[in-house]
Amino acid sequence: MLAMWQSHAESGQSDAHDVHDDALHSAQGADDSSHAADAHAGAHTDEHAGGHDADHGAGHEAEHHHGPKVPELPNLLGVVHNYAYLVETKPEYASQKNPFTGTVMQVDHFAKGLGLDDSNGDHFTAFETIIFGLVVVIALCAFFIGASRQLKVKAEKGQKLNGKAMFTEIIYTFLEDFFAGIVGRDSVRKHLPLIGTLFIYILCCNTFGLLWLGKAPTANLSFNLAMAAIVFFYVHGTAIMKSPAGWLAHFPGSLPSPKEMGGLAYVLAPILAVLFTVIHIMELFIQPASLALRLYGNVLGKDVLLGVFGGLIPYFPTHAPFLFLGLLLGAIQALIFSLLSAVYILMWEPHEHHHDDHHEHAGAHA
DSSP: OOHHHHHHHHHHHHHHEEEEEEEEHHHTSHHHHHHHHHHHHHHHHHHHHHHHHHHHHHHHHTTTOOOSOOOOOOOOHHHHHHHHHHHHHGGGGGGGGOOOHHHHHOOOOOOOHOOOOTTOOHHHHHHHHHHHHHHHHHHHHHHHHHHHHHHHHHHTTOOOOHHHHHHHHHHHHHHHHHHHHHTTTTTTHHHHHHHHHHHHHHHHHHHTTTTTOOOGGGSSSSHHHHHHHHHHHHHHHHHHHHHHHHHHHHTOOOOHHHHHHTHHHHHHHHHHHHHHHHHHHHHHHHHHHHHHHHHHHHHHHHHHHHHHHTTSSTTSSGGGGGGHHHHHHHHHHHHHHHHHHHHHOOOOHHHHHHHHHHHHHHHHHO
């Protein structure tokens, strides 16, 4: 539909150039007296037409600033929006107007009114990200709530688990064992609801972009920043609630003691304390930013790759060989995001906690 609209615009521009050329030829063929008058009228007409074309071009540019700005595969909401846009704004498609297209454009204006924005698209592409993200949330909630009920009922009755419940149990066991090696067996069940949910949700969002007429919400930077902000507040919130003093002690870090360096420690300790504090404050914001940017860059690159190869031959899936690569990339990025979240949780735990664990382990061995 966009191609039809673009070709129509190009043909209109060529017709305008033909009319302009005919006017020049007719002006040249006139006699001297009429030539002067025609030249004056032609100049006035050209000036008016030029101003009209400039206004039309500016309006056209502002009007056509919709849809994605990078190559990507079409998604369901984008196709519906483009269709409604053509029907509601182009006279040649006015006969196809209906309440549905009007409703879609109302949603478009609503998204614009909310101030939604997408660096690689517009307000409606940002709205698409929110909708597809909610679809993944609803689908995961429906699946795991149903599976948890099956687990509870069948466990109470001593019955054999069905496929859904067994699959859920396998996922939970895998994630628990995997992240226990990072945050510890004692803490894994406390943090697994966050880091395990992040892995599953990001994996499903990345995979959703590989489905026909689907879109990966993680190709939007704001979407990823929101998830990184959740990790940020969780990491530092749990650390502060456990020990505010221990959290603050993380900023200066471990400083040299007089036993280690003698009197030189009194000179170096304040300098290192300031230096380490500045570095850890920068680290405070770099960690969530790196989480969001890494996921955004990789998923967007995957979508652009699929969009470029998918558009080489119309109606032929030239991007199909890269779908497996996209699936593998999505799984790796989901794992990296959740893995680094677990590492950040461990890094920002109060130092007293690590010392207590060390003494407990030493006492147990003794």
